[in-house]
Amino acid sequence: MATDVTVLRVFTDSAGEFGNPLGVVDAATVPPEDRQPLATQLGYSETVFIDLPAASKASTTAHIYTPAAELPFAGHPTVGAAWWLRAQGHPIHTLRVPAGIVQISYDVGAEQLTAISARAEWAPEFAIHDLASVEEVLAADPDDFPDDVDHYLWTWTDKNAGEIRARMFAPDMGVPEDEATGSAAVRITDYLSQDLVIIQGKGSRIETQWSSDGWVRVAGAVVDDGVRHLD
Incomplete structure (x- = not known):
């Protein structure tokens, strides 16, 4: 039976350019034992399998896979999942992933972004x-960095405005370079203890909001690139 995979780009810039591709799948269409092989076949930095919420419910569950492993939490799949659920007529307030319960917000800021709030400790070490x-x-070469740990490279572009330029190398997750990494945005925001505007990869845009209680909000724009039909 064919599997439909909606392809989103999460954390695009204001013109709808760049962004990190994400595979989105209705979890009911793929049994758990087939999810990792499908994510590996797709080859996106993450693929998310979402349980559609029951009627009148504003919460549901999702599972996130890289090409190599399942993750307890990741930012761009949870932002993308929240956006996709509202596009399907199922806006939610919370999304449960293995790490915990992610808070969802819609129409955040002047650009009406989709946002999630997550605990800083859910983000993986790198x-x-x-x-x-x-x-x-920009000159850094992923091949020059050890592949037994992930690497987040960053610098200020406007410290007063909280703007940084970043890249993420994640070889242990099967992703030589990640275009836009929500979990890394959570950790760097907590590391710097301030709100940020992050330009990552080729030009993807992530906005964050820091809280001293350990929560970080991550917001971004999403573009729908259509559906892939896999046999």
């Missing part, structure tokens, strides 16, 4: 590289 310039960030 090496943070504080670099001196944008040129140094």
